[in-house]
Structures are given as C-alpha cells and as structure tokens.
Amino acid sequence: MISGSKSQRAVFELRDVTVDFGSVSGPVLQCLNAEIPAGQFLSIVGPSGCGKSTLLRLLAGLQPHSSGQLLRGDSADNRVPPGFVFQQPALLPWRTVLANLRLPCELGGSRTAVPSESELLQLLQQVGLSGEDIRKRPAELSGGMQMRLSLARALVHRPGILLLDEPFAAVDDLLRMKLQELVRNLHDARGLTTILVTHNLQEAALLSDRILVLQPAPAGLVCDLPSGRVADHTTWRMSAEVIEIQHQLTKALLTQ
Amino acid sequence: MNQQPSVRQRGSSALLQLAGPLLVLILLGLAWQLLVTLLQVSPVLLPGPRAVMTAGWKIRDSLLVATGRTAVAALGGLLVSCCCGTVTAFVFAQSQIIRRALYPYAVLLQTVPVIAIAPIIIVSLGRGFLSVALVACILSLFPIITSTTTGLLQTDPLLQDLFRLHRATRWQTLIRLRVPGALPYLISGIRIASGSAIVGAIVGEFFVGSSESGLGALIQRKSTQLVLSELYATVITATLLGTLVFSLITVLSEQVLRRWFGMSLSGRN
Secondary structure (H helix, E strand, O other): OOOOOOHHHEEEEEEEEEEOOOOOOOOOEEEEEEEEEOOOEEEEEOOOOOOHHHHHHHHHOOOOOOEEEEEEOOOHHHHOOOEEEOOOOOOOOOOOHHHHHHHHHHOOOOOOOOOOHHHHHHHHHHOOOOHHHOOOOHHHOOHHHHHHHHHHHHHOOOOOEEEEEOOOOOOOHHHHHHHHHHHHHHHHHHOOEEEEEOOOHHHHHHHOOEEEEEOOOOEOEEEEEEOOOOOOHHHHHHOHHHHHHHHHHHHHHHOO | OOOOOOHHHHHHHHHHHHHHHHHHHHHHHHHHHHHHHHOOOOOOOOOOHHHHHHHHHHOHHHHHHHHHHHHHHHHHHHHHHHHHHHHHHHHHHHOHHHHHHHHHHHHHHHHOOHHHHHHHHHHHHOOOHHHHHHHHHHHHHHHHHHHHHHHHHOOOHHHHHHHHHOOOOHHHHHHHHHHHHHHHHHHHHHHHHHHHHHHHHHHHHHHHOOOOOOHHHHHHHHHHHOOHHHHHHHHHHHHHHHHHHHHHHHHHHHHHHHHHHOOOOOOOO
16 A cells, blocks of 8 residues: 555556557556555646557556556445446446436445435436436436546546546537536536546646646556646636646657 | 436337338338339239238238237247256356367257258157247357356456355345346347247147147249249248347337346446
8 A cells, every 4th residue: 555645645646557468569558656645636648549548448447557556545435336437328228217326326336325315316416417308317417428427427426536547438518518517517526536538728727736648559558647727617717827738748749 | 326217218219220120121012112113024923022021911810819829939948948958057067178079069059940940859859839939949048048157157367256255045146146147148048049949849830740730831832833833921920020029029028127226238338
C-alpha cells in the first residue's frame, strides 16, 4: 500500500507499469509512471490504439499488468468497486431502467445496501431521466437516455472513483455538451476521483484538472498537463485558457 | 425513442404476411389441377387437388385423431429435448475441454440416419407412444444444444466486464447474465427443433405402424393400400401440422422476446 504523507491521498500510483499481450508489435503500455491523487478529474488522451482504454481497464482491475507496480490507496475509495462507464451503455436488455440501475448493488463485491426506490429515482433525476422511464426497457430509450442510465448505474453503489471510457464518443454534439457538464457537476458534487479516457482534446481541456498525454503503443507518458480549471463551467468553456490547452495538447501529440 | 406500432398496424402487417404464402398456395393448387385436367393424368398416378380434398374430408375423423396423436408425441419429444438440450448446453458452456470432448457425440444426434435409429428404438422400447416421442426427441435435440451453447458463450464482453468489475460470483453471472442472454438463442433453437420433432414423430410412427398410432402410421397404411388421394391428403395434413407448430412457436417466441427483451426474432425493436 502507498505510504508517506503525500501518497496517502493518492488513489492510484503506477510505477514502471507494463502491459504486454504477447503480440509481435510489443507491449501496449511500457514503463508507465503516474500518481493520481484523490478528488482529481484526470483525462487521458492519445492517438487511437495507444493503450488508453487498457490503462483504464488496468485501474479498474479488469486487466492485469505484466510488470511494474500498481499501488492502490488504502482508502474507502478503493474498497468499493469503481464506477465504470463504457463506450456503449452496456445495459441488460431484459431489465427495466430501475432493475438495470439496481444491478451493481445486487452483485458480489457491493458493500452498499440496495437503495430504496425513492433514492434510485433521485439519482435518475440527477442524470436527467424522469420517473416515467423507470419501467421502460433499454430498447425503449434513446441513445442519450441509455448513456445517462449507464452513468447513473456507475454511481449507484456510491463509488469514490469514476472511470469513463470515451462515454460521449457516440452521441451528438448538443447531448455531448450536456453530458460533459453533467459528469463534471457530479464529480464536484460527490467529491469523486474521475478518470476520463477521450480522444476529444476539447473535452479533455474543458473537463479536467489534469491531462495525461500518451504516445502511440507502446504507450508511455508524453506530457502531464495541469489545466488550472476554474469552477464555473460556462466561464471556463468560453475562456482562452481552454483553447490554449488544446493547442498544447495538439502540439504534444503531433511532435511524438 | 422507438414508436410502438398500433394493434391495427400489427394486424394488417400479419394479414399481409399471410396473404403472400396463401396466394402462392392457391396458384400452385390451380396449376396442379390444370396439369391433371389438361394431361388427363390417371388418379392412380396423380390425383388432382380437388380429389385430394374430397378424400381428406372423407377420412377427416381418422386424420384428426392421427394429427392429435402425432402432435402430442412430437411436442412431448420436443419438451424433453428442450430440458435435456438446455442442461447439455450448460455443461458444454462450462469449459472448452468439455465441449471438445462431447461435441462430436452431439453431432452424432444430427448425423445418425433416423430411418436406421427408429427401428432400433422400437425394438428396445416397444411399439408405443414412448418410442415415437423418443425419436422426435433425438431429432430435435441438436439444434437446441448448439443454439443454447452459442447463446451461453456469446455474452457481451462489456457486460462480462461489468459483472467482473462488481466482483460477481460465478453463479450470479450465470443467473443474471448468461442465462437471460441465452434465452433468445434457446427460443431460436426451439423454433428450428419444432420442425425436426414433427418429422421425428412421423418417422417413428411410420415404423411403429400400429393402428393406434398417428400420421406416420396412416401414411404407411395408405401407401400399402394404394389409396393415393387419401395418401396425399395425409401427407398434406402432416405438412400443415409442421407449419402450424412452427408458426405457433414463432408467435409465442415473438411474444416472449417482445415482453421480456423489447426485441423481436427479426432483430427489429
């Protein structure tokens, strides 16, 4: 476990972490070093196939590493499984909205009691779904509503860590803007540690406190960029700093 | 959001679906009658559809009883094959080693000539309902095993990740994810197997040949008596029974999938 006063606040610490699937092209991640403190909104960007999603799966415990050390902070955040939003909504088609939402609390690793229906309704309203939708099945929901439900499901067991794997890649621009703001607001309101994998540089600049840029596989860290984000989302979205961060990210990716 | 079709829309689309095949049937009947009339084919060689219908009406009581018996034997066999097939699929889905060891024997069920196996079963179990149902069961088992095994193995990898993330036990993953996920595959397997079960029952009855048996025995009797119009009527009844069972199972499957999954067999929502 992580020791020392500085590391006490870290939820993840990667020391020379390598992930190798044994393919001829070599490892996916190579000697990656990073520390992720609690409460941070971190984005991971990089070209397609550079191992962003592999890194996220590694942090979620879904992917073992071949060498190096992945240290998890000994806090409540790490005892509850992290919330995970996949690229697709990944809902059970035979379950209603309410039953899908309840799923994480029914499974083995959950230490939280199944929330009451009113608590679940409150959560659904937080992500922009109404009480009228609770008896519907996923096939009756639009793509945006399915994504909102997926986000609510990731939060239902009150995780301290939220992992997002390009969750807004398949939605239209307007909905993406709404969902981005929703995710950032939920991060702030719930005091989460959020890690977002995205290929959208504007999204990374807009939402994050810090951005990690990965190079093409075997991925290593190219740059670790603090964003200096301000709390007011609308002001921040319109600010020159966001454009400046995008420029820096583009430069970092192009000079690889 | 998807718009649900109204009851009226569904009714008219079902009518349209029926109208096509019905039209083809009428045209084929007309062509058949025309052929027989124009070429003056002897009824001993090829009776016309009118003669077949008249013969069918004449023996309607024995046709009805035989159809009932065949249907019961086929559905009984199908029910047993559903249970055995699902259990076998569960075993197959547990590991690749088990699958590799047992799959060739499952293929045997499909490749063994039913004409050869039916007499063996009848010799072992006697000339009765049990033998007929067992032939139907053997013939309908393979599609259920393969479909359900495929369903149990083809679980969405993202959903598997979700269950692993929440540290679901093997049992929870089976009951909450793999079994419900395999249900559309099982339903599809039952649809295919239903036709095989009817064929199996008729072949079984053909060999049982007792007077108490169903359509298969009737076919055999009529062929030896050389009453061709009645033989045709019996064969057509057997075909209609297969079509009816297949259609009923399809409608039931659609209902189950629509109600529990919000999806349909054609893949449309």
